[in-house]
Amino acid sequence: MPDGVAAATVRKRPNWVPYALLAPGLLWLVVFFVLPTLSLASQSLQTGDVYNGYSLTWHVQTYVDALSTYWPQLLRSLMYAGLATLLTLLLGYPLAWFVAHRSGRWKNVLLVLVIAPFYTSFLIRTLAWQTILGDQGLLTSLLDRLHLTWALHGFESFLGAVGLGSGSQLLYSPFAVICGLTYNFLPFMVLPLYANIERLDLRLTEAASDLYASPVQAFRRVIWPLSLPGVVGGTLLTFIPATGDYINSVLLGSAKTTMIGQVIDAQFLRVLDYPLAAALSFILMVVIIVLVMSYVRRAGTEELL
Amino acid sequence: MADHATGDLRLSRITKRFDRFVAVDDVSLTVPEGSFFALLGPSGCGKTTTLRMIAGLDRPSAGSIDIGGTDITDLKPYQRHVNTVFQSYALFPHLDILDNVAFGLRQRGDKDWKAKSQEALALVQLPDVARKRPTQLSGGMQQRVALARALVNRPAVLLLDEPLGALDLKLRRQMQIELKRIQSDVGLTFVHVTHDQEEAMTMADTIAVMNAGKVEQRGDPATLYEHPASTFVANFLGQSNLLEARITGSASGGRMPAQTHGHDVVVAADRVPDGINDVWIGVRPEKLRLGDSGTNQLKGVVTDASFTGVSTQYLVRMPWGFEVMVVQQNDGSARATVEETVTVSWDPGQEFILDQRQDETAGAEIDDA
CATH class of the missing domain: 2.40.50.140 (Nucleic acid-binding proteins)
Known part of the structure; x- marks a missing residue:
């Protein structure tokens, strides 16, 4: 140490305190994230089977096989998650705006209501969509009573035409899976948006308006750019878990809506092809990281990373 | 857009009610073109509300506002050739200084926005901060940027809502002199809202003293001081x-x-x-x-x-x-x-x-x- 001995002893104590504070979290990350990830990486490059054991052979071909076989499921997962994220944004932004600036003394009540679904299990919440979208479900019987069955059939045909439905039912379709994803991840979009929008200085809209910006232009040039940190935070919290999600597809989808999470689940727990499952997990991770990096860079909010 | 409306600013029998509270009560005023006009009064006297109605940010409950004979009462703020220096400055934090100043020009599709904005920054003596963000500037500098952002549009009327309120005393005195200099340089109509009688007397050609939603007296600083028309004016000014x-x-x-x-x-x-x-x-x-x-x-x-x-x-x-x-x-x-x-x-x-x-x-x- 270049400093004198006295300075060194004075500094000694404060020096280890930050590390001590960091240690529990660091230890947790090492044991439950770094080590499993390394083990997963090694697993993906091994060959063998469950009965005779595995050995590390650097078998990169597993990755090629995984991608060539399961790219449709991967692509589908990204598409469903992307659509669900877009929907949560479209629903969540006005909702967050309302809670932040228009709800007055009901603000806290509304915030609790946004989080309220978390008090029920994820599984039950998703199952509930079966009773909503089912052939004899809430939505159909309600539309039936309102003599709007024709509208329902029209919508079903539309979904069929754009590849999001079978054309004759709502449940067990991509549409149902996306509905489930949107519903389940909405709070993850609303909360970061709310935190951001609540801090927006609304006097800036007056300033924009004073400087010849119509309400639409004021939103586009002032409010939206200032909302971006919340939008980026919300989309990441929604898109990343939604891509790897499989519950919604299992409960609300069909064989045609299989997502990458289901494939990984099946390979690990039923087919018992550990290297393939590990390779798929790694591919999913890398794809998400690359997408997120380019997205955040495009949105110009690098300070989030 | 009432783009080329210039001339005297005229408020005719303007009233503004919020629920049952009357903020501005039947006020009529004429601000001659090119003058430095001060609306002076204690807080809650209705001066800021009057200013906001000229800007279009509040709608009068009754009465009309015109500039050079063109009625602007029903125009939205973004349709009026009126710009405001806000008390909070309200600079856009996500834009740099040049983009802040250029906001109005670009909004109106002025091709020459860059040169004009730089010129405006030079006028307020801030030529070197174009690429900085508002949060990197001191309060006094932000104040100048807010002024440049309004000035650069060469509005028919420039409104100042207690723009010096957040500055310390020394800087405030300095800015008063500078504001006056800029106003006579550019020759625009300035309407300045303040509760500081010394500030109003230093800068304004004409002062309207407001109290409880009404104009108590209107005149040049010396007349108001020597011949106050009411005890309110006599006590409020000195x-x-x-x-x-x-x-x-x-x-x-x-x-x-x-x-x-x-x-x-x-x-x-x-x-x-x-x-x-x-x-x-x-x-x-x-x-x-x-x-x-x-x-x-x-x-x-x-x-x-x-x-x-x-x-x-x-x-x-x-x-x-x-x-x-x-x-x-x-x-x-x-x-x-x-x-x-x-x-x-x-x-x-x-x-x-x-x-x-x-x-x-x-x-x-x-x-x-």
Whole structure:
């Protein structure tokens, strides 16, 4: 140490305190994230089977096989998650705006209501969509009573035409899976948006308006750019878990809506092809990281990373 | 867009109600083109609401606003050729300084936005901060940017909402002089809202004093100070000694006899409102002199003397208990001491006369901090 001995002893104590504070979290990350990830990486490059054991052979071909076989499921997962994220944004932004600036003394009540679904299990919440979208479900019987069955059939045909439905039912379709994803991840979009929008200085809209910006232009040039940190935070919290999600597809989808999470689940727990499952997990991770990096860079909010 | 509307700004019988509260009550004002106009009054007097109605940020409940004869009452803020320097500055935090200043120009599709914005930044003496963010600047610099952002559009009317309120005293004085310089350089109509009477008097060509939603008096700073039309104006603009008095005779030789608490005085006849006998005689502290050099003389006892450098400020208790304030220039004349009995005097014509039915304390206790 270049400093004198006295300075060194004075500094000694404060020096280890930050590390001590960091240690529990660091230890947790090492044991439950770094080590499993390394083990997963090694697993993906091994060959063998469950009965005779595995050995590390650097078998990169597993990755090629995984991608060539399961790219449709991967692509589908990204598409469903992307659509669900877009929907949560479209629903969540006005909702967050309302809670932040228009709800007055009901603000806290509304915030609790946004989080309220978390008090029920994820599984039950998703199952509930079966009773909503089912052939004899809430939505159909309600539309039936309102003599709007024709509208329902029209919508079903539309979904069929754009590849999001079978054309004759709502449940067990991509549409149902996306509905489930949107519903389940909405709070993850609303909360970061709310935190951001609540801090927006609304006097800036007056300033924009004073400087010849119509309400639409004021939103586009002032409010939206200032909302971006919340939008980026919300989309990441929604898109990343939604891509790897499989519950919604299992409960609300069909064989045609299989997502990458289901494939990984099946390979690990039923087919018992550990290297393939590990390779798929790694591919999913890398794809998400690359997408997120380019997205955040495009949105110009690098300070989030 | 009323883009080329220039000329006098005219408010005709403007009223603004919020629920049952009347913020602005039947105000009519004309602001001549190219003048520096101040709306002066205590907080809650309706001056900011008036400004917001000119900007279009609030809609009048009644009345109309026009610029050079073009009615703008129903135009949205973004349709008016009026720009505002906000009290909070309201600079866009996600844009750099140049983009902030250029916002209005680009919004209107001005191809020359870059040169004009740089010119505006030079005018407010901030040529080197174009690529900085607002949060990197001091309060005084942000204030200049806000001014440049409004000025650059060359609006028909430029509104300033207490723009110097957040600055410290020294910077405020400096900016007052600079604002005045910029205004005469660019020749735009400035409407400046402030509660600081000194600021208004320093800068404005014309001041409208507002109180409780109404315009109490409108005039140039000297007229308002020398001839206040109400006790509110007399007390709000500077200090006043208001003596309860009665007119005791008719005018002769431009003078009129009066009596205050049994003491005979004479006042200038043209200052006395017609048909009123019970009056307040108002004399500014610097018009009162210690000693008997003035025609009107009152005797009292000095209760307080404070030396402020250029002058000494005395409180002199009159026989009937009222304390008058006297400010004596530090010009070498003899100083009085506390407990000393002195004569206080002034000459007719240095006073102003107000109707005694007005509240003598109106506008006096307002703390303009």
